[in-house]
Amino acid sequence: MSENSKAARNRRLAVHGFTEFAAGNVDVLRTLLHEDFIEHSPGNPSGREAFIAFMAGAPVARARLDLKRVIADDDYAVMHYHMTTDDDPRGVAVVDIWRFVDGQITEHWDVVQPVPEAEQVPRGMF
Template sequence: MKITPVLALGACCILICSAQAAKSRTYMDTITNKQRVLSFYKQIVGQRKTELIPEFIVEDYKQHNPTVKQGRAGIIEMINYLKTLPPPPEGAKSPIVRSIQEGDFVVTHLDVQFMGKHMAVVDLFKLKDGMLIEHWDAIQPLPDESGKTVTSTNGTAEIDHSALAENSKLVVAQFYKAIIAKQSANQFIDTAYVEHDGSVFASGGGLVKYLSQPERAIKIYRLIAEGDFVVVQSQFNRTHKTFVFYEIFRVAEDKIAEHWSVEQAIPDRIQPEDMF
């Protein structure tokens, strides 16, 4: 496998995860899919325990990152590469900022600083019977955000489980239905909503206007919700390029109250559908 800068940074982004360690197999059989994924980060990636990979990853693991080999072999190769890097510093803060689960899907949102690079990352995993069977991701370099009150990844992190995921998902689905139909969508945005996407700031027109740009040609693949958080996996076009686009919405009182995103250009040699 060719180790590219993006792959190296993407792999290293989870070196310092501090998720709770897995316990016995009996315990592992009863924990949630989210806990299972966090244990994968901790034990396989953070602690580089390649011997535990068969307990987490199916043999025919499907990988949608074109820089990583398919199957369990791709994970083994990645972890062996990580073993050549310096270990994470003792007591380092976990880069995992948010984790969202719906059924067999688990999404993690990470803030990564590595070798002078600052990255925002979204990982999406699909599980079956407690085993990871499929993976998608996007990695976006970030500018220097030191001193800013609102950054690309800060803000609300705890999920409000008193909120109904079905309702949160409906709000976002209706919002995007209006966007795609070129209809008014401002009614779904709270007047005090917090925007974390620097591109939206740069556009000067707010989230609705930014997403409504005619050249975007949005195609939505998945909506995943837990409590008041909703993740949208989609693609869009810009300057004759197709991008993978992950958005995280926080919904409060039937309005979009907060918004984050991670985007990554799809390589020219890759068909967009292969990354979804």
């Protein structure tokens, strides 16, 4: 992937947004999300302002996020990370799929899976 490709640019935007959000900067979403942002996860609202308000109160906004890998291809950036809290140190494995158009996120999908006991996954979740 060339450093100037659309995939490389979207990867940089996704990693920047993730890093800022993980540090507690929910407002970074105002520049990343398109006004007509579409959310595909059940129970999460679409629309930039509704989604930001939802995320500000969601457990992910107070969790520790450990990015494991990023895959980018044309309009999409995929992020795989470990989300933990003090109440749930094993946490969950998350895969986010972000669709970018002209440097803004227009759509989002995710898959969230609880991290089981280590002996249940001898090769690890990550």
